[in-house]
Each structure stands twice: as C-alpha cells, then as structure tokens.
Amino acid sequence: MTETDDHLAERLATAAGAILLDLRAGGLDGKALGKAGDEAANALLCRELRAARPDDALLSEEEKDNVSRCAERRVWIVDPLDGTREYGEGRDDWAVHVALAVDGAATVGAVALPALGVTLTSADPVPRGPANAPLRMLVSRTRPAAEAIHVAERLGADLVPMGSAGAKAMAVVRGEADIYLHTGGQYEWDNCAPVAVAQAAGLHVSRVDGSPLRYNNSNPYLPDLLICRKELAGEVLRFAAEYAPLP
Incomplete structure (x- = not known):
C-alpha cells in the first residue's frame, strides 16, 4: 500500500x-x-x-x-x-x-x-480543553514583539517566553498556552507544518491582519503569524490592529 x-x-x-x-x-x-x-x-x-x-x-x-x-x-x-x-x-x-x-x-x-x-x-488533532486562567501568550525568548506585549496587556494575559516557532505553536495546540502572536518575521518553513497541525486541532490561524497564510511563494518570507483559540481571535486581532508604535 x-x-x-x-x-x-x-x-x-x-x-x-x-x-x-x-x-x-x-x-x-x-x-x-x-x-x-x-x-x-x-x-x-x-x-x-x-x-x-x-x-x-x-x-x-x-x-x-x-x-x-x-x-x-x-x-x-x-x-x-x-x-x-x-x-x-x-x-x-x-x-x-x-x-x-x-x-x-x-x-x-x-x-x-x-x-x-x-x-x-494534522491527521491526529488534539482535542481542545478549557482556556488557561489567566490566559497565556507565547513570545520569543530573545525579542518579544511589541504588538504581543500590547495584546497581552489588553487581555490580562501572562507572557510566556519560549524557543522555536514550532514549540510555541504546539504549546497552543496542546493547551499549555492560548495565543501565539509573532510579528518579527518568519519564513514558510518556520510555520507551514505548525499551521497545518493547529488548523486541524481547531485553532484560529491567520496573518496578524486576519488574512490567510499562503505558501509556496517565490519569496518565502512571511511577516507575521497568529495562532490562538478561536474564541479569542476577534479580540486578539482587534487589539493587535489598535497597536501603534511611538514615532
């Protein structure tokens, strides 16, 4: 076979x-x-x-x-x-x-x-449990995104530093965290597999402006990523959109 x-x-x-x-x-x-x-x-x-x-x-x-x-x-x-x-x-x-x-x-x-x-x-999705209380948002160990810090403050979420993109995405899939918001730039290989697994698990996956992630582009650079529980997506996207860095 x-x-x-x-x-x-x-x-x-x-x-x-x-x-x-x-x-x-x-x-x-x-x-x-x-x-x-x-x-x-x-x-x-x-x-x-x-x-x-x-x-x-x-x-x-x-x-x-x-x-x-x-x-x-x-x-x-x-x-x-x-x-x-x-x-x-x-x-x-x-x-x-x-x-x-x-x-x-x-x-x-x-x-x-x-x-x-x-x-x-993606073939064996992890079932969703309840959200963490307080909410947990994953950020880079070395360069947490300012947008993520802003969203965490608006949601009252705890920031959780972690290493690789795959490890962070899978922490959300496994229920150890609730939100992974990244705006520091990645490449298609950094998140294509995590996105497929997260989608299959019933999580929200998109760009930070809410648009879909598309792969196999001539330039494989992807500026940003959001993986989170579906019930949080609306607020996370709204709070991310309202963030404006100081001039």
Whole structure:
C-alpha cells in the first residue's frame, strides 16, 4: 500500500528528531551541534522525500531554493531543526517540521518535539480543553514583539517566553498556552507544518491582519503569524490592529 502523505510527514519528522537526539548525546554542543544537526536532519528529510514523492517540489531551510517550485501544486516545506539555538543549549523547546502545501494552503503537517518524545500531526488533532486562567501568550525568548506585549496587556494575559516557532505553536495546540502572536518575521518553513497541525486541532490561524497564510511563494518570507483559540481571535486581532508604535 502506498504511504499516505500524513504518515510520511509523521514518520520523517519523528526519524529526523531521533537523529538529532542521537547527535546531541554524542558530546557536541552549541553552534557545532546546531550545524551538525541541521545538516544531518536535512539530509534525511530531503533524501526520503525525493524518494517517496519524486513528482513533488521541495522547499527546505537548509537547501538552495529553486523558484520553479512555484509552478507546482504540491510542495513539501520542511525545517529540519527549528530552534537551533535551543537545541544547542540542551533545551527542550525545539522542533522538526515536515509539511505539504497544496495550491498554497498548508494541508498536511507534522511537528516533532523530540526532547518531549512526541510528534503532533494534522491527521491526529488534539482535542481542545478549557482556556488557561489567566490566559497565556507565547513570545520569543530573545525579542518579544511589541504588538504581543500590547495584546497581552489588553487581555490580562501572562507572557510566556519560549524557543522555536514550532514549540510555541504546539504549546497552543496542546493547551499549555492560548495565543501565539509573532510579528518579527518568519519564513514558510518556520510555520507551514505548525499551521497545518493547529488548523486541524481547531485553532484560529491567520496573518496578524486576519488574512490567510499562503505558501509556496517565490519569496518565502512571511511577516507575521497568529495562532490562538478561536474564541479569542476577534479580540486578539482587534487589539493587535489598535497597536501603534511611538514615532
């Protein structure tokens, strides 16, 4: 039987995570570990995707981009190691992303959290529990967005610093947090898989202006992202829109 796209994404994200854990147990750390991890995980993902889906296009953070992919309906979008700094520091908040975008939409996604021993997928959505009290909003460990700080103040939410985009998005999926608002810029590989998983879990996903996220663009840069509980989306979008930086 031919392997489904969902199973392929889950299998490869989990396998890349296992390679990364083995590397980290081998004595390297810091930037050297991050570089080795990026290379090893990327080699596995690209080799296996090209073998399993030779007719599909591929966009990886660690591969030279070929914009001819934009003419294809199906493109695999992968981040072999999301959160290289956290991985090199021995932290848990890093991830592996494997996604399939079809006609520009994040359709299939798997996000492995190897240090936590879990892979979340769009094929097996996590059920929604109650919101946290007070609400919890995830922000960057090093550069929390001013818009996010403003929205958190308006909502009375606690700010929760965390590492990789995938780890933050999956914390919302798992109910550990309620809102992930990012305005510092990302690339398609940073959020395509997390978006697919979050959508399947019934969360709101959009740009910070409420417009949809589209993938397989010639320029893979994406300025902003919102993942949150659906019942919070209206207020979060309104408070984000009212934020105006001082001149």
